[in-house]
Every structure is written in structure tokens, then in C-alpha cells.
Amino acid sequence: MKKPDQDDWEKLEHLVKYLESTKNLPLILSADNSDNIYTYADAAFAVHPDMKSHNGAGLTLGRGFAISISSGQRLNTGSLTTAEIVCVSDILPTTQWIRLFVLAQGLKVKENIIYQDNESSVLLEKNGKTALSGHVISISEHFSSQMQWRKRSAMWYG
Amino acid sequence: MFYKKLVAALKSYGFEFNLYDVCVANKTVDGSVVTICFHVDGCKISCVSTKVVDETISRLRNDFEVVFEDGSGTMKVHRGKRHEFVGMSLDYSHKGEVHILMIRYVQDLVDTFKQAQLTLDDGFIKVKKKSRSSTQLTAAPKNLFVVNEECKPLSDAARVMYHSMVAKCLYFAKRARPDAMTAMSFLTK
Numbered sequence: 317m318k319k320p321d322q323d324d325w326e327k328l329e330h331l332v333k334y335l336e337s338t339k340n341l342p343l344i345l346s347a348d349n350s351d352n353i354y355t356y357a358d359a360a361f362a363v364h365p366d367m368k369s370h371n372g373a374g375l376t377l378g379r380g381f382a383i384s385i386s387s388g389q390r391l392n393t394g395s396l397t398t399a400e401i402v403c404v405s406d407i408l409p410t411t412q413w414i415r416l417f418v419l420a421q422g423l424k425v426k427e428n429i430i431y432q433d434n435e436s437s438v439l440l441e442k443n444g445k446t447a448l449s450g451h452v453i454s455i456s457e458h459f460s461s462q463m464q465w466r467k468r469s470a471m472w473y474g
Numbered sequence: 475m476f477y478k479k480l481v482a483a484l485k486s487y488g489f490e491f492n493l494y495d496v497c498v499a500n501k502t503v504d505g506s507v508v509t510i511c512f513h514v515d516g517c518k519i520s521c522v523s524t525k526v527v528d529e530t531i532s533r534l535r536n537d538f539e540v541v542f543e544d545g546s547g548t549m550k551v552h553r554g555k556r557h558e559f560v561g562m563s564l565d566y567s568h569k570g571e572v573h574i575l576m577i578r579y580v581q582d583l584v585d586t587f588k589q590a591q592l593t594l595d596d597g598f599i600k601v602k603k604k605s606r607s608s609t610q611l612t613a614a615p616k617n618l619f620v621v622n623e624e625c626k627p628l629s630d631a632a633r634v635m636y637h638s639m640v641a642k643c644l645y646f647a648k649r650a651r652p653d654a655m656t657a658m659s660f661l662t663k
Contacts (some may be wrong), residue, residue, distance in 0.1 A: 320633055323630075328640060335654060388550070420494050422507060
């Protein structure tokens with residue numbers, strides 16, 4: 317932030333107070349014995365002042381998010397469904413990396429699952445047929461459906 | 475330079491590096507896997523058998539320990555289920571779990587913030603005593619993404635403080651508190 321103002325300071329204060337009062341909460345990481353990697357992804361549509369959406373995602377091996385992502389999107393989208401697709405596209409590299417990393421550590425990965433709460437997005441990501449115009453969207457969709465096709469990740473609605 | 479030396483040494487011990495993370499190496503000894511993760515010059519060695527860990531430590535000590543005349547430079551070894559590293563405390567005492575806490579780091583952070591508020595509070599950064607619900611249990615205030623255009627920008631001193639505090643919080647959120655990430659991503663933007 318180039319020019320933080322008074323408002324931002326208050327938001328920072330809120331954060332610091334929150335952290336102070338919850339400093340005894342540990343981050344607990346653990347793996348279950350399913351050999352799956354779970355990713356939960358969601359997008360908040362047009363929450364930024366420039367009407368861009370925000371991504372939120374977490375990767376877990378069973379308990380606790382080993383990697384958590386919260387990032388603003390870089391492109392404007394027209395609907396929540398599109399924003400969700402962009403979100404999955406943004407986090408896919410991380411999910412693929414963790415799969416490769418776990419495999420290289422000599423462990424098994426049965427399934428690499430991405431959970432999303434928007435059925436339309438999941439269907440578009442699965443099938444890769446785009447009803448939406450726009451080059452970038454097609455690439456995101458293509459990317460996710462390719463990954464799916466190569467059995468590197470599975471999409472779930474839930 | 476140090477990295478290259480460490481990598482060469484570990485490779486000569488028979489470690490294989492993870493292709494997808496250059497700071498993680500593995501080696502199989504008698505059917506159990508030894509894993510070394512390192513950050514600059516701090517190594518975390520984990521293995522089922524303590525004997526193998528001992529062995530690895532002594533080899534590393536042999537090759538890397540340089541003790542200066544005043545006694546500094548000794549390699550510090552910390553064994554057990556609880557470890558302190560760059561502000562984090564890693565607790566492996568629960569079976570199959572790791573608990574990450576950064577209590578002292580947060581305390582420092584809060585103290586610095588309070589100090590900053592005292593020194594910078596020249597009537598400018600007065601925190602409004604409005605009815606902020608005390609029960610709100612999230613890191614992000616409800617109006618996080620609402621930008622108030624009428625607010626005055628911070629003074630130079632306050633701005634420097636702001637950036638340094640945000641950076642500290644970011645470090646903490648990235649390591650131990652993913653629930654604060656939303657607020658972080660807005661405040662750093």
C-alpha cells in the first residue's frame with residue numbers, strides 16, 4: 317500500500333488486537349491416512365475497490381492448512397462463476413507442485429482433490445467447454461480440464 | 475557459497491534432493507527415511523531412529539563446525555520434540571501432529587505497536603471509540619475492503635511504522651496464522 321491512511325491504521329490495529337488475543341492458538345498440521353491432498357478454493361466476487369475478486373484457498377493433507385492462499389485476482393470478471401474459475405486457475409500450480417513434492421518425498425498421492433462450492437464452475441472446469449467469452453478464461457478452463465484429464469486433480473462440488 | 479558447500483556435503487553423504495524443493499533432501503538408512511530441511515544455515519533433521527540422526531549430526535559437525543578463538547561459532551544442536559526456529563516454536567509432542575506457535579513474536583509485535591501508538595499519537599492517529607463489537611472474532615474488520623476516500627493519509631513517521639508493522643504481521647500470518655491472511659492481503663496491497 318503506497319499511501320496508507322487513518323482507516324488502514326485502524327484496520328491494522330484491529331488485526332494486531334486480534335492476534336494478541338488469540339496468540340495461544342496453535343496452527344496444527346497433521347495428515348490423515350487417506351493419501352489424498354485436499355484443496356478448498358473459493359472466490360469472493362468483486363470485493364475490491366476496483367471490482368476485482370478475491371481468492372481464498374487452503375491445501376491440507378488431513379488437518380490444518382499447510383499452505384493457505386489469500387490473494388486478489390489480477391483480472392476483472394463478469395460473474396461469480398467466472399471468478400471461481402479464475403480462482404482455481406490461480407491455485408492450480410500450487411496444487412500440482414505439492415503433489416509433485418509429496419511424490420518426490422517418496423510418499424503416495426492417491427487423489428488430488430479441489431473442493432469448490434459453485435457447481436457451475438466445477439462443471440465448466442471439468443468439461444472445459446467454454447460458454448464464456450474471453451481468452452484468459454478459456455486458458456484457465458483449458459488448464460484445469462487438462463489437469464483433470466491427466467488425472468492430476470479431481471474437481472468436486474461440495 | 476554456503477548453499478553449494480552444504481549441497482555437495484549432503485550429496486556426498488548419500489542424500490538425494492527433492493526435485494521440487496531445493497532445500498529438502500532425503501536418504502534411506504536401513505529402511506527408514508532421514509529427511510533434512512534447511513533454511514540458510516539451520517537444518518531440521520528428522521528420522522524414526524535417533525541413531526541415524528546422531529550420525530548425520532556428527533558428520534555435519536565434522537565438516538562444518540568452525541570454532542573461532544573466542545569460542546564462538548560452535549554448532550548448536552537442539553534435540554527433542556520442541557524446537558525454536560526464527561521465532562516459531564514447533565511442537566512435535568503430539569503423535570502425528572505439529573503445533574506451530576509464535577507467542578513471543580506476537581508479544582513483541584504487540585508491544586511495538588502499542589509503543590508506536592503512544593509515540594505517534596499526536597491527535598492524528600486517534601482511534602475512534604465507536605461501538606466496535608467486542609465479540610467479533612475474525613482478523614479482518616467487517617469493513618476491510620471498504621476504502622474511505624475522506625481519510626487523511628498517514629504522516630511520514632506513521633507510514634514507516636505502518637509498513638514495518640504490516641511486514642511483521644505478514645511474517646507471522648504466513649507462518650503460524652493463516653486465518654489472518656485475508657486482512658494481510660488487503661493491508662499489503
